[in-house]
Amino acid sequence: MxxxxxxxxxxxxxxxxxxxxxxxxxxxxxxxxxxxxxxxxxxxxxxxxxxxxxxxxxxxxxxxxxxxxxxxxxxxxxxxxxxxxxxxxxxxxxxxxxxxxxxxxxxxxxxxxxxxxxxxxxxxxxxEDHHFFTTPSDFAAHARGRHGLRMEYFYREQRQRFGILMDGGQPLGGAWNYDAENREAFGAQGPGFDMPQPPRFEPDAITREVIALVRERFASHPGRLDSFAWPLTRAQALQALDAFVTERLPLFGPYQDAIWPGEPWLYHAQLSAALNLKLLTPQEVVAAAEREVRAGRVPVASGEGFVRQILGWREYVRGIYWTRMPGYANANALDARRDLPAWYWNGDTDMACLRDAIQQTLDHGYAHHIQRLMVTGLFALLYGVEPRQLHGWYLSVYVDAVEWVELPNTLGMSQYADGGLMASKPYIASGKYIARQSPLCDRCRYRPDERVGERACPFTTLYWDFLLRHEARFADHPRLALQVRGLARVNEAERARIRAQAEVLRALP
Ligand SMILES: Cc1cc2nc3c(=O)[nH]c(=O)nc-3n(C[C@H](O)[C@H](O)[C@H](O)COP(=O)(O)OP(=O)(O)OC[C@H]3O[C@@H](n4cnc5c(N)ncnc54)[C@H](O)[C@@H]3O)c2cc1C
Ligand code: SF4
The missing domain is CATH 3.40.50.620 (HUPs)
Structure with a gap:
């Protein structure tokens, strides 16, 4: 041979x-x-x-x-x-x-x-792997001599280099970034019955055999297989891509950050697993989105928002991974040392937002980006979970989890464990953020606007506790100082109550 x-x-x-x-x-x-x-x-x-x-x-x-x-x-x-x-x-x-x-x-x-x-x-x-637009050496060349490594500049470079969503030398539609148009929540009625559902690929004989094997051999492992319907072949992945760009991409942008209980997919692509298994190439996914934009069937803001995830974030996190490993895996800039709460593995919590995101994760091996970043990730950041333990959880539970993409998202974007290499500030928020993005707080025993007392939302208590714990570090931070300044209105007695309540929360099983 x-x-x-x-x-x-x-x-x-x-x-x-x-x-x-x-x-x-x-x-x-x-x-x-x-x-x-x-x-x-x-x-x-x-x-x-x-x-x-x-x-x-x-x-x-x-x-x-x-x-x-x-x-x-x-x-x-x-x-x-x-x-x-x-x-x-x-x-x-x-x-x-x-x-x-x-x-x-x-x-x-x-x-x-x-x-x-x-x-x-x-x-x-x-x-080298052709299933990316860029190579680790391209990223290293981009990073050379730069202090910060903001995704936005890397992304603009790639738009120009590959001529994607460009109009001559200018970005299509006149702006590089339409984030501000992409932050809507659903109204009281929710996403509605006419929201298109992604295609399901019912298990064939090969998949049924695998399901039986997994159930037997990995019986103690988390998650469930009753609704397993992911694309597993190239033909199925292409069908999933076509259904996404024609049916859900038009509204991908506006509802990118929205959360709705019991609705795991919303207008998201559900293509990460197919991309990461290499059943699809990012080049064909981006080309399909651009075709819909240029044909006038998808607004530029939605198309650009989607392309940024693939040509921007996906390439960028891979560059971070390969240029920073192996040391990156041990990053812990905020010195977070708490154990991951055991209920992350079964969703057994009375916090409605976390219960919804974790149960859905266990049912499907999927949660959309805002659930990962601003529900499970945010709670762990505020709680002070040791980043490596959280990394183990994200790598375990998602069908799209491969270390090159999961690790920088968890440590860098979600936990600020790299001290700001990836994220310009820690993504911290109180429960009020979740109340704005979803109706979950109305169905919860806690109140997002209360930080101490029996009904205080744990996110809100831990948010203020985070600011107190890291006040000195972030007091002059250009993007966090405003939030830190909120502490000026919190007197000593209230600070003590917040700290005490946070400790009680951390002591719970
Ligand atoms: C803590 C944390 C852990 C994550 N772990 C993973 C992981 O293990 N595997 C993974 O593929 N993504 C991961 N992500 C990124 C993102 O959440 C998922 O790619 C996305 O939710 C997948 O669902 P979708 O295909 O419906 O994506 P959409 O929201 O529809 O986005 C379209 C595509 O863009 C790409 N994309 C979007 N955001 C990112 C991102 N931040 N980094 C890289 N690619 C992105 C994906 O390929 C995705 O399929 C993580 C994010 C966070 C905050
Ligand atoms: S009140 Fe707090 S814990 Fe409950 S759903 Fe809202 S954010 Fe989550």
Missing amino acids: RDLVLVLGDQLDLASSAFDGFDAARDAVWMAEVAEESTHVWSSQPRIAIFLAGMRHFAQALRDAGRPLHYRRLDDPGTRESLAAQLSIDIAALRPQRLVLTRPGDWRVLQALQAVAADAGLQLDLR
Whole structure:
């Protein structure tokens, strides 16, 4: 054998760079389902199922394409626990001359596979991943000599470089950013019965077999599989993309930050898992959105808001990850040391907003961005959860969670653990923010405008406690000073009450 092409669970594309120059007469593909990828963090059942089912469908596509495949199933007798252990014994049996790999999504996996290649005395041909607009070196070049690394400047550069939503040298519609138009909440009636629902992909025989395996082998893991209906093949992912850009993208912008109880999808794309498994390329997703904008079927503000998430945030967080790892994983600028409350794993809390976001996460392996940032993330930030523990939770529970994207979002954007490299200020708010974005507070035993007392909203208590704990650090901060100045109206007795109530909250199980 000449090349053994290693394909990981998030590299499910026949056109992946690892296949450049593939010769079916001399090369073969290697894939392995190993337990460690589901247990190094306590992966939820939906997350395990999407990776295993995606891999098994891709194995079928490889066989159909006539590419020789060595596929190790989790339930095959003798399957090793880790990718490294499995690959080592397969190299000894298959004796390839070289290993080929597209850059993995996880620093830990890259280190492990490089070590296996070195031990076996084999060259590892590591190739860049075409499923991004930019490479880690592009990002490093952008970052060189800059003090701050704001996403906005990086994003504008990419718009110009790739000519996306541009009108000659100017941004389409005249502005780079339409954020101000993209912050509506639903009225009292809610999103309405005519809100288009995303397509569901009912489990076929391959997926049903995986679901049974996950239920049995990972019975103690969090999450549920009763409503598992994610796209798992390229054809399904393309169908999901088409349904999104034609039905929900027009209203994506205005309702990007809205939350509605019992409605997990709203006008969001639900495309992150398909993108991260590489069933779709960001280039085709962005092109589909731009086509709708240029045809006049989608307002520029919605189209731009969506493109910014993919061409801006998605590329930017990947750049942060690869240029800052491995040290980034230990960042803890606010010195947060509390344990993650146990109810993050089961949603058993009487805070209505957190219960809704976590239950939905466990049911679907999904929550939209504002739920991640301004409900589960905000609470952990105010509570003072140790960032690494929270990182373990986000990496476990979402079907789109791969470390390159999850880690910077959790540590940088949500927890300010990198001290402001990614976010220009900590995203802190009291319960009143959630009251503005959703009707959840009306259905909750707490009151968002009360910070002490029996009915005080824990977000609000912890928000004021956060300001008190970090008053000195942020007193002169250009974007937070105004919030800190609010403390001037809080007398000593009230400060003591806030601190005491926050400690009671933290002592709860
Ligand atoms: C604490 C935290 C953890 C997160 N963990 C993940 C994760 O593990 N995997 C993941 O893909 N995203 C993660 N995100 C980003 C974002 O929340 C999800 O990409 C989004 O909710 C996925 O749903 P959607 O496809 O409906 O996205 P939409 O809201 O419809 O957005 C469209 C697309 O833009 C991209 N996108 C949007 N926001 C971001 C972002 N901040 N970073 C990178 N890409 C983005 C995604 O590919 C997404 O599919 C996280 C955000 C936070 C605050
Ligand atoms: S009152 Fe507080 S805890 Fe209850 S839903 Fe509103 S923000 Fe959440």
